Amino acid sequence: MKINIELLKDLERTIDTINPEKGKIPIKILGYGEISLVFEIVDDPLHLAYKRIPIFDSVRQVKRHVWAFDTYNRILREDLGIILPEQEAIWFKDEEGKIQFYIIQQKVDTEAVGNHVIHNVSDQEVETLILLAMREMKKIWMLNKTNENLDLGIDGQISNFVVLDYNPNNPKIDETKKLLYLDTSTPMFRKNGAEAMEAILFLKSAPSFLRFLLKALFLQEVLDRYYDWRLVTIDLLANFFKEQKPEIIPLLIRRINRFFKEEAIDFNIEPITIQEVQKYYKSDKTIWVAFQNTRRIDRYIKTKLFRKKYNFYLPGKIKR
Ligand SMILES: Nc1ncnc2c1ncn2[C@@H]1O[C@H](COP(=O)(O)OP(=O)(O)OP(=O)(O)O)[C@@H](O)[C@H]1O
Ligand SMILES: [Mg+2]
Known part of the structure; x- marks a missing residue:
């Protein structure tokens, strides 16, 4: 998968987590759950969806998570035949040495996501x-x-x-x-x-x-x-x-x-x-x-x- 990691690092330098759409690098929010922020970068030629999950304190923790992510998705896709988007987990240390973790997926059409579909069909x-x-x-x-x-x-x-x-x-x-x-x-x-x-990660945003x-x-x-x-x-x-x-x-x-x-x-x-x-x-x-x-x-x-x-x-x- 083609990913521009420098762009992400630049984004991390300038992100405004209170008004994320107003930062230096223009992003548009695609959705949010209770923990992650899901966005696209405006005019991104790669058509990617970025899930920013800021919950990791240590390299050991994030490595374990990448392993769990890879294993889980391999089982879903290969053993069960569940269709997943093309995707990758990436992480890096930002300028302050903090771990930044993203799941990057190929972007899908918002209209086709279930919670939109249910409002437009019988x-x-x-x-x-x-x-x-x-x-x-x-x-x-x-x-x-x-x-x-x-x-x-x-x-x-x-x-x-x-x-x-x-x-x-x-x-x-x-x-x-x-x-x-x-x-x-x-x-x-x-x-x-x-x-x-690691179960406690579920609570990290609390x-x-x-x-x-x-x-x-x-x-x-x-x-x-x-x-x-x-x-x-x-x-x-x-x-x-x-x-x-x-x-x-x-x-x-x-x-x-x-x-x-x-x-x-x-x-x-x-x-x-x-x-x-x-x-x-x-x-x-x-x-x-x-x-x-x-x-x-x-x-x-x-x-x-x-x-x-x-x-x-x-x-x-x-x-x-
Ligand atoms: N690849 C994608 N392309 C377009 N939109 C997406 C994509 N992934 C997620 N979204 C939008 O963002 C919403 C939330 O994404 P997702 O379900 O992956 O995380 P989440 O529910 O926030 O997870 P959690 O609550 O565990 O943090 C989706 O319902 C969808 O509307
Ligand atoms: Mg969800």
Whole structure:
């Protein structure tokens, strides 16, 4: 993959993490999750998407992460046949000696990313999209079932899937469509029960005064959730609240329960109920809103009171 590392170093020198689109090198935000900032460089002839993940303190830590990233993605692609973008993990030390880590991917058309697609196709087609996502996930849990000492997790949210050969001017989804999986930067797998990725990294974007508390309260729960197909599915469903499409959830639940009965019978998964999805959404929302608010406070303390750099980009108020 062709990457201009000097450009990235230049970007690191000048990035404004509070207003990232206003820095010297013009970037445009493609999306953000809770930790990474995903952007493109304006007029980039290479058409790349950059995921900036500022969580590493040591070379040992980042090397381990690159290993976990490579291994996880090799399993997804080669063993399971899941389609991934062309991508690479890179890191370097910036001028201050701090480790900067990026996942760089070939850029996909934003219109074809699942959370955009669901607003532009019929309910029937959203149902089909979800079915296709469930079939991708089945590959993961088939592997988990047949491998005693290996467990894979995945984040099944609809914003992580891209519809290939999608025409935004004539949007259509049917069962012949292929999906690409984007969210490859968190390598979730366990060998003999041991997490490949250093678990504490999940919390790195939390204010240090909170990390201890979050670790004690939520870390294991949040991690385990990605290894449990039923919970991953509930998470996928609950996201339709955040996407402002709650009315479609009952339809999707019925389709998913049928999928579990017809196509995944060997996994013995109990039917999902709307009450569970609602309850999950409420608790998840509470956790994330509290998390984002304390991060804003932390940023204020660092930048305004101590005049230090705040390394994470915080999205504006997310409508949930
Ligand atoms: N290769 C890409 N091309 C175009 N847009 C992308 C690409 N990768 C990601 N995006 C956009 O950015 C969003 C977030 O990316 P991704 O899912 O990889 O990270 P994330 O959810 O932020 O992960 P985390 O929360 O673990 O930090 C995607 O939903 C998508 O809209
Ligand atoms: Mg994502």
